[in-house]
Amino acid sequence: MSAKLLLIDDSEEIQALVGLFLEKEGYQVIRARNGREGLRKLAHERPDLILLDIMMPEVDGWETCRQVREISNVPIIMLTAKGQERDIVRGLEMGADDYVTKPFDLAELRARIRALLRRATEMSPEDSQPKLFDDGYLRVDLERRLVTVEGKGVDLTPTEYRLLAALVQQAGRVIPHRQLLKQVWGPEYGDEVHYLKLYVRYLRQKLEKDPSHPYYILTEWGVGYRFRDFPGRD
Incomplete structure (x- = not known):
């Protein structure tokens, strides 16, 4: 069965151009003209992915994204004419998984949709990999998908x-x-280091006692990141 995409955009041109292109690619496209309608169709249609415009009347894309994240982990790609970093950051902070700035290349949009759908359906980690980190302050239980700090649950977006x-x-x-x-993020994102830095910052803000002096997520300058080893293995 083909994946079901929910396209939320008040532009008739985008609805026609993007909707027709994706249908020709084999996707089932559900259309909504604004955030309010999109939220209703989310509940009834249960899409596999959402394409969400930012600038819309009544309920804008940011607020729509926030409300979607209250009830669903469905992948979200923001479609926006705004290319400024603060607008991109705001969308990601609301829980979006990716963004495409208008005018965008349809082939690029297709690649990003495929990457997110593939990521959402990937199998869980191998059994040989660690499932639980617990040092008394931070607990990460991958088996149960639970994260707590000092016994209190931490709300993470799917990407986080x-x-x-x-x-x-x-x-x-x-x-x-x-x-x-x-x-x-997927093989297409190997050079998008700004994504990684942004989400590491989000995680540090939620998990670290002092995000400016991280204890768990450590930066290896010019190389990557390292998570502190399991208790007793340091």
Whole structure:
């Protein structure tokens, strides 16, 4: 069965151009003209991925993204005419997985959709990899997908969780930037180091006692990142 995509955009041109292109690529495309309609169709259609415009009337893309993340981990790609970093960062902070700046190349959009769908359906890590990190302050339980700090649950976006899982599974080892990017975002993202730096910052803010002096997620300058080794193995 083909993947179901929810396209939320108030532009008739985008609805026609992108919707027709994706249907020709074999996807089932559900259309919504604004965030409010998109949220209704999310509940009824249960799409595999959302394409979400930012600048819309009534409920804009940022607020729509926030509300989607309250009820679903469905992958989200933001479609925006705004290319400034602060707008991209805001979308990612709301829980979006990726963004494409208008005007965009349809082949690039197709590649990003494929990467996110593939990532969402990948198998879980091998049984030989570590499943639990617990040093009394931070607990990362990959088996149960639970993260706590001092016993309190930590709310992570799907991308934040994938990045943390990738680091924990190789705790104590230096993981190069490109390897992390390809593992967490997909093979098309090997050079997108700004993605990685942004999400490492998010994780540090949520997990570290002092994000400016990280204890768990350590920077190996010019190379990549290393998660502190498991208790007793340091």
